[in-house]
Amino acid sequence: MQLPLDTQLSIAELTDNPYPIYKVLRSETPLLKVTSLGRTLVTKFKDIQYIKMHPELFSSDDPNTPMERAFEAKTLMRRDGEDHMRLRTAMMPAMGPARVKKVWAQRVNSIADEFVERLTEGATVDLFSAFAGPFSARCVAMVLGIPKASDDDIQRWSQALIDGAGNFGLKDEPFEKAYVANREINACIDDAQASYKAHDEDSALAVQLNAATPIEKEHIVSNIKIAIGGGINEPRDAILTTLFGLLSNPSQLAEAKNNPALFLRAFEEGIRWVAPIQLSSRRVLEDTEIRGFDVPAGEVVMTVQASANHDEEEFEDGHLFNMFRDNKRHQSFGNGPHFCMGTHLSRKMVGEIALPKLFERFPNMRLAEDQTVKWRGFGFRGPLNLPVVLER
């Protein structure tokens, strides 16, 4: 069967709210070639899992990805096999579970204390800018080894890199902003490199520079850029999405407040519900068949993990936030060789530290009634604001 083609679906519609579209695709045409994307959307859980687990058939090297231009590099995310593993292994020691537990947990805890202290009791605030954004920026700057980067700069860099990487319409402005961010990040890394040994040997930058056989500097820089682009907006969005899920489901929130260990479960459900990274691209290496559709070599498939996480065959009422659901096997961290390197750090930052701490300090926090929460995003998705009243 030939792949069906859609010439109408626009990136703007997908950015506004892709979930109703994916629901229709899952039931009617789980593979769909979309003209505006120049790629094929894959929307069923099992197909997405299969594609990610078979890198020998589905390469991460998408030659037309806007990511390469945005990051000014072919990053580890767009590499396969040994070539990928060499770059991944170089940074991994800074992000593994042992390092997170031994080194980062305590420091993340202090950063969370500092940001929670700044919140005023009784005030109505937008937790996007008052907490989730700067908290994520500070934690990741520390883990990466670029502590001098300001919270504002690092958030702007992250946004510029991912807007550039998601610029499937190939407009000029996102690439221009990414260009500026690249210049500033390069300067920041050069500056940090000069003193890395003195101030931090645990960080991602130090680990890579101090390795017995370091990888080339250009790859160290592109690894750090991937973690800036992929490691700041995602925990931020995870915090905001999970808070929204909890605050709009008071009985679940009450259980988590009684047993704060449940906030980790809430975090996993939050990112299943609305995946911060909604999709990933893979290039087909050999003519193949998925669900009876012929998928030719050279085709680029977009595996939509956001849709996998709502697949009716895997999740009952997947559109609802339910931290007590039986199946917790979501795809928001991906799977296969490119499985997210920041998984342990994110669980610690969001599920074990930020969420419990916010509710410990403001147990009666609630959504501000007169303001609506707006959502946006196709490649990356989360709330654009989260107005809450900070009540004890």
Ligand code: HEM
């Ligand atoms: C809730 C937070 C996060 C989510 C949902 C998330 C999601 C993802 C996903 C879906 C991928 C795989 C992409 C693919 O298959 O092509 C990925 C890869 C990656 N993530 Fe995360 N991420 C999060 C946080 C972080 C953090 C905090 C860091 C680091 C500071 C990080 C660093 C990376 C890196 C370096 C990769 C590339 C791995 C590779 O290609 O081998 N992520 N992430």
